[in-house]
Amino acid sequence: MGQVHERIEQYADEIRADGVEGDKLMRLTDASAKRLRDSGVIRMLQPKDHGGLEAHPREFAETAMAIGAMDGATGWVSGIVGVHPWELAFFDPKAQQEVWGEDPDTWMASPYAPMGVAVPTDGGYILSGRWSFSSGTDHCQWVMIGAAVGDQDGNRLMPPKILHVLLPRSDYDIDQDSWDVVGLRGTGSKDLIVKGAFIPAHRTLDAAKVFDGTAPKEAGRTQTLYNFPFSCIFPLGITSSLIGIAEGALACHLNAQRERITVSGTAIKDDPYVLYAIGEAAAEIAASRAAILETVDRFWDLTDSGKEVTFEQRAIGRRTQTAAAWRAVRAVDEIFARSGGGALQMKTPMQRFWRDAHAGLSHAIHVPGSIFHSSALTQLGGEPQGAHRAMI
Template sequence: MGQVLENIAQFADEIRAEGAEGDKLMRLTDSSAKRLRDAGVIRMLQPKEFGGLECHPREFAETVMGIGAMDGATGWVAGVVGVHPWELTFFDTKAQEEIWGENPDMWMASPYAPMGVAVPVDGGYILNGRWSFSSGTDHCGWVMIGAAVGDEDGNRTNRIMHVLLPRSDYEIDQDSWNVVGLRGTGSKDFIVKDAFVPAHRTLDADIVMSGNGWRHAGRDETLYKFPFSCIFPLGITSSLIGISEGALACYMAAQKERVAVTGIPIMQDPHVLYAIGDAAAEINASRVSILETVDRFWDKTEKGQEVSFEERAIGRRIQVSAAWRAVRAVDEVFARAGGGAMHLKFPMQRFWRDAHVGLTHAIHVPGSIFASSALTQLGGEPQGVHRAMI
């Protein structure tokens, strides 16, 4: 167990207990957010010169899994918000100083989807728009978001940037998050009206997504040379695997003394025992496959070797299939959990809801990823959107 996970694991019972409260609040409780902050979870991929830990991505993934198994929403926020310091490393140093200079524990929310338009003006851009699904946003002092660059008439162009905004430049719509699962993530909408974004707080999205962020920023650490298409989905899928592990743990605890309506103790029912064993194996396979990809990509990157498009496409296929495999396994045990699992006073139903909502994230859509990986292995060359996020 890594040091950060050890730091947070001592509060596992409290985080589990506060998951129900976060579900009602539709955001993390203040104390759960403070525990993440104090444990250093969000600084794991942050550069050392700004108080970060520069951890191996595997340790980050294992930490997020561990937190997700305690409470799904807390794990999700750790995984999503925890990736943003990695990208901030590629921005102008002035922007890093603004965010981390006085507070290395400053958090940034997202999303990257270009839901707004930034119109060029002297010294920067004027930004307008509304963004959805900003996980953990109530506990963040900044956002790192996608925006389309506008022309002189304010119309969207094909150029996409990632931009940084302080909390004073946007308004959170507190009524915009009322969902069936991952309620505690507080993934609310926020609105930006005529905010000025200085040029040093912007970064062309292609620089990051192409894997050239480290060159742009003049960095040579293995962590920052690591492929974007592996590290960006890592926090999200790791939290989902952790959620699945948490669901399985809840199920196992509840079944030890359970007797089915047939009068047969669950521990004597070979059919249920088979389902448990199969689900446990599938969830473990999801964990192992995603961590193996991280280790393999790290080893190549550390040796100065390029991780090819084909390898990245296969890595994304592994990551997406891991998510689906883990959630299908949760369904298998949940369907055999009995009526008691439906009670809101028990956490298993929350893990089940969180797992299904987590699976809907765009990073888990298999279509183009599976097609692109297969086409590449057959000697083809995916084009356009079929290369996106690979």
């Protein structure tokens, strides 16, 4: 267990308790955000030259899982916000200094989806748009978001050119009424609004260079961590936190079933059918965890040895990651259906784990269609094109 994992485990009871309040507030409590900040989890993938830990991605994933098992929303914010320092390592050193210069614990929100348009101007771009699903945004001082480059009339260029851009908190508004949802409520994944903000060129990065691995090389980042494939590192925090949620649901279920007696008077411990279902669900969740971590370790070893992680390997890795998420949530459904009516009570954590698991599965990174298509086509000797290469 790493140092960050050990530090966060000390707060497990407090994080669980604050999860109830975060669900009501529809954002992390200030106390939960401070615990994450103090533990160093958001600095795990941050470069050492800016106060980061440069941890192995496996350690990052295991930490996100552990936090997700305590509280889904807290784990989710850890996993998503925790990836952004990895990419900031590729930005112009001036941008890195602006974000981390005074405080290496400065957080950045997202999303990467190019929901806004950046119009070129002298020295940079003028950005406008509205972005949804900015997890943890109330506790972030900067945002790293996707933008499509446009012409002078604000129309997106074709073929599209996508940038990842950095904005300080003063350059965007948070729509506080935009997040009222059924699951992952405590993530506070609200909408961001930008109205004609100037983005200097040094705060922009060509998204294509991040995806294909050119960006770290141009930034002079030779460490294995920063040459790790984007298509593995970006989904990692998200899916790891989701698997952690499934593990939390299983632990909650086991705790509730130990002394439970059914309406027929049978102890759960004596019901072979329920025991089988619990065992099967536990095995599926464990398999999801193992699959994610095996991919991370294998990709790390390839990258560390100077070998390229091929498109086929990346596609299969994404298939493994996506399938792991679906497998874990299906397992949660199996145990929730056997938890009895008491699990429906809003005062129990079981219902929140169940809601959070389904909300997490709806993230775009867990949509299996094109990923399964691309991995199969590649293994058959084909060459996926267009959208079928996205996020691989």
